[in-house]
Amino acid sequence: MGIKSSLSKPLAALTARKQEKWKSNAETVQEKWRKSILKNASSTIFGKDHHFAEIESYADFKQGVPVNDYEGLRPYVEKIIAGESDVLWKGKPLYFAKTSGTTSGVKYIPITHDSIHNHIDSAKNALLNYIHETGKSKFLDHKLIFLSGSPVMSKTAGIHTGRLSGISNHHVPGYLKTNQLPSYETNCIEDWEQKLDAIIDETIKQPMSLISGIPPWVQMYFDKINARTGKQIKDVFPEFDLFVYGGVNFEPYKAKLFESIGKKIDSIELYPASEGFIAYQDKFDSEGLLMLLDSGIFYEFIPAEEYFDENPTRLSIGEVELNKNYALIINSNAGLWGYSIGDTVKFVSLNPYRIIVSGRIKHFISAFGEHVIGEEIEKAMKYACKRHPEVSLVEYTVAPMVSPSEGLPYHEWLVEFEHEPNDIKSFAKDLDTKLVELNTYYKDLIVGSILKPLEIKLLKRNAFIDYMKSIGKLGGQNKVPRLSNDRNIADKL
Incomplete structure (x- = not known):
């Protein structure tokens, strides 16, 4: 040694x-x-x-x-x-x-x-x-x-x-x-x-x-x-x-x-x-x-569902609960006051206080009132990959397809695989099944025939690298948003 x-x-x-x-x-x-x-x-x-x-x-x-x-x-x-x-x-x-x-x-x-x-x-x-x-x-x-x-x-x-x-x-x-x-x-x-x-x-x-x-x-x-x-x-x-x-x-x-x-x-x-x-x-x-x-840093937490309210609830560390999504607010000796950094966190332990990062407060899909968040997208993908062990992912993002050329609107998952599923339709069905289970609003829209089940768009090799290069954000600390409420990223991809 x-x-x-x-x-x-x-x-x-x-x-x-x-x-x-x-x-x-x-x-x-x-x-x-x-x-x-x-x-x-x-x-x-x-x-x-x-x-x-x-x-x-x-x-x-x-x-x-x-x-x-x-x-x-x-x-x-x-x-x-x-x-x-x-x-x-x-x-x-x-x-x-x-x-x-x-x-x-x-x-x-x-x-x-x-x-x-x-x-x-x-x-x-x-x-x-x-x-x-x-x-x-x-x-x-x-x-x-x-x-x-x-x-x-x-x-x-x-x-x-x-x-x-x-x-x-x-x-x-x-x-x-x-x-x-x-x-x-x-x-x-x-x-x-x-x-x-x-x-x-x-x-x-x-x-x-x-x-x-x-x-x-x-x-x-x-x-x-x-x-x-x-x-x-x-x-x-x-x-x-x-x-x-x-x-x-x-x-x-x-x-x-x-x-x-x-x-x-x-x-x-x-x-x-x-x-x-x-x-x-x-x-x-x-x-x-x-x-x-x-x-x-002195931390505060706003229940995610109240974040956009005029007077949201603000909680100190001793007031938080397990398994609830909170928008993270910081006050610090850097001179940041009541500052929302844009992330949502969820406590998985209160003794000691341990968190997971559950998403971005402004990164969601709610084109039809479904309010699907990043944590749900990632849990659905994890579930589908576990069901299809041959799959290896490179990167993915999700966007709404509001006005398709035919049929009902849907969520489009743009995915670059290293190793594709043996059955892409089965993989998409597993994604959708898990998302329905995780988000009751999404479930209601599917059951009510407002949305049809999600579709996967297969992307060519290096699609995300090429996209990041095209916007001058290749490498370093830059990352692709997991989901968006518009098609700006999806259409470029």
Whole structure:
């Protein structure tokens, strides 16, 4: 065992002890953060506008701090860009994480000197927790690859600006820098396909033990290695035994990814967002991700069915229930207040608080009032794939077909298979059967002959890669929405 893997064990034990302490005191810890961030932001422009100094209870907080999306905070962000200090948080942000919103265009999410620890320490603690839970630390003695966006940054009003994954690249702990691949120069390549070839050149003869990235882009990396060598990944990287991922549901990609690797390996799921690192997988024999409740963020939860109401219910962590969909709202030491990040979560455990990401609050199909959400789509696909074990998926998305050339309207599933079902009609029927079971509104529309059962549109090889390339979002942290209430993506595909 090497020095790094040996020294990680006591550090992992210390991290686990700290984690246990706040896990067992979650509601108190969250209230501590609510009071702390309010106090620290009371003299900011936002704090004065919303009378932070007068807020005492959580009831006061809900009365004084409105729920916002990016558009609600944009006027304050524009003050920062205009050069003002003490706007959303004390001083000026350390970074802007630049993201592309579906409705807001480019978004500039502040990351402050206080909030950067949430992003960096949470990623580090996820690995240390894995070491403590499993006793496995040997991966630290070999090479680690992080498939991420470019670390090159521009400046916005003197504030370093870039993709979150690129920003995080600048904060990889020193003791891991010597293990990290690809090189800084390769990571700076903007063209994803050119970058991937360069990454393969650098990594193909290295003892890779950990690979991290969004599953579809890691799969693309594996496919290119296989095309170049004719070998499975286990034969190219014999030491590879840990896959770290986030950003999308792993289930649709799992079978093909492990087929490419050629063996089962351990994996850690993360839930990072530009607005904050929300959760990570702390146990490897149970469902859900541990919500990080002692990391500079005060969380709120709105029942998903109330989200678009004028005065939706807002709940703190101690008020949530199991197996209910909630829109996730954050208030943080990055200066985000009542901020809806657009995700829905569902609690699968309340002791400790563990969640699954169930979808996007604005990603649904309700062309006929069915309100089908991402979680239902993914459960239906998982069910159908289990019924047809020969199937291997690449990617898929779902859209309504409102005005077909003939017959009733329907939901169109646009699917790229690695290995197609032996019986595509049977596969489609299984998808539809599960969706009817999961969504009573969809069932009523099918039974009432308002909709006909779903149809599958088979897509050619690399259809999703070509689509992402066509909109300038190939690689990095970008992902295809699982479903849409219009046909913008479907028609392009």
